[in-house]
Amino acid sequence: MTIAQATMEVDALLLDRAARRGLRGHGHVEPNPMVGCVGVDTEGHVVGERHHRIVGGPHAERLLIESCGHRLRNGTLYTTLEPCTHQGRTPPCTEAILEAGIRRVVIGCLDPNPEACGGADLLRSAGLDVEIIEHQPSQALSAIFRHRVTTGLPWVIAKWAQTLDGRLATRSGHSQWISSARSRRLVHRQRGRVDAILTGIGTVLADDPRLTARDGRRRRTARRVVVDPDLRIPRDAALLQTLGDAPLTIACSDSSHAGKPDRVTELAGAGVDVLPLPPVEGRLSMANLLVHLSGVHNCSTVLVESGPGLFGSLMQEGLVNEAMVFVAPILLGDGEAMPVLTGFAPGTIADGDSMTLRSMHRRDDDVLLRYGVSTGAGTSP
Numbered sequence: 001m002t003i004a005q006a007t008m009e010v011d012a013l014l015l016d017r018a019a020r021r022g023l024r025g026h027g028h029v030e031p032n033p034m035v036g037c038v039g040v041d042t043e044g045h046v047v048g049e050r051h052h053r054i055v056g057g058p059h060a061e062r063l064l065i066e067s068c069g070h071r072l073r074n075g076t077l078y079t080t081l082e083p084c085t086h087q088g089r090t091p092p093c094t095e096a097i098l099e100a101g102i103r104r105v106v107i108g109c110l111d112p113n114p115e116a117c118g119g120a121d122l123l124r125s126a127g128l129d130v131e132i133i134e135h136q137p138s139q140a141l142s143a144i145f146r147h148r149v150t151t152g153l154p155w156v157i158a159k160w161a162q163t164l165d166g167r168l169a170t171r172s173g174h175s176q177w178i179s180s181a182r183s184r185r186l187v188h189r190q191r192g193r194v195d196a197i198l199t200g201i202g203t204v205l206a207d208d209p210r211l212t213a214r215d216g217r218r219r220r221t222a223r224r225v226v227v228d229p230d231l232r233i234p235r236d237a238a239l240l241q242t243l244g245d246a247p248l249t250i251a252c253s254d255s256s257h258a259g260k261p262d263r264v265t266e267l268a269g270a271g272v273d274v275l276p277l278p279p280v281e282g283r284l285s286m287a288n289l290l291v292h293l294s295g296v297h298n299c300s301t302v303l304v305e306s307g308p309g310l311f312g313s314l315m316q317e318g319l320v321n322e323a324m325v326f327v328a329p330i331l332l333g334d335g336e337a338m339p340v341l342t343g344f345a346p347g348t349i350a351d352g353d354s355m356t357l358r359s360m361h362r363r364d365d366d367v368l369l370r371y372g373v374s375t376g377a378g379t380s381p
Ligand SMILES: NC(=O)c1ccc[n+]([C@@H]2O[C@H](COP(=O)([O-])OP(=O)(O)OC[C@H]3O[C@@H](n4cnc5c(N)ncnc54)[C@H](OP(=O)(O)O)[C@@H]3O)[C@@H](O)[C@H]2O)c1
Pocket: 159, 160, 161, 162, 167, 168, 169, 172, 173, 174, 175, 178, 199, 200, 201, 202, 203, 204, 206, 207, 227, 228, 229, 283, 284, 285, 286, 305, 306, 307, 308, 309, 310, 311, 313, 338
């Protein structure tokens, strides 16, 4: 192995470490990117690691530099994202790097934000040795941020629990519970880290869910969102009975909104955000709903916990970024039982939508599979 190859290997390992550290920010830092950093001194010893901890708080690079002090002088900074050049709620990270006398900076991925990018060039022109590495874990770490900056849309994670023969529920709509208690705890943890949880009226009528994070430490409170074209949500629905626990948006058709003014007034009076959506080819545009969630409610992440109808709509519009699938060791053996999604009729297997497997974990007797969808940009933590 040459010295250059060995250096590349060490660089990749230290960026892996920085990316693992950055994951700690999930649910705390969005809409900011998750970022992790590792500092190495002139002898090659790791002298510190830090991550971006809280939205509006100091960036990972500044936290690292503060914690390492003079030990980083002439040393190397590993960072999953290009250091920022702009004065936002905190001063530019490039300034802190120059003041700290760091010699070398290794970057896992470039900053997609036009207001903050350019840090690599700035540091290079100041005489630092700057390496930009195509580092997959760093890209996955900033995928949510990159997606929102480049598309204006939140990152959509479709989550479902299915039987071994690929069914979401029995033919009568019974689905509680397919996955194990341990799998469901993980879902509650995920609910406590996203900005919104999206479902359809079919699931509300069948399961009467609350869609709150009740198990595990909650890092943020997700807005519950229901696609309910005809405003059929029952008055005693658990979602309406728990408005004090988390906000609720109901997306309906503009014709229902205009045709049921009393219902709209009643819901809005109770504190529900009632959102009329105009029809696009006879359906409600889920893209318009996501634009509303991003633009009005500042949502970066949306967890979908719906049945086949809404999941099919989101897939048809190409809006799903990631799938989180719990496969339980149950066979229903009923061709009429509920499938994972509807609305597609490919003629051949090659015409089906394909996904990229990112990880597999066993949880009791369930298997959790995580897939990258449509953008192929990775998975969130
Ligand atoms: N195993 C699991 O993980 C899991 C999770 C959640 C739910 N479920 C099960 O799924 C079943 C419910 O499935 P579902 O398909 O009825 O419920 P759903 O997907 O939650 O909601 C379907 C509703 O949303 C509407 N909708 C979807 N996309 C739309 C669009 N673009 N424009 C307008 N309306 C749209 C549908 O209208 P149209 O009828 O006009 O299409 C339908 O009324 C229940 O049995 C529940 O237990 C299982």
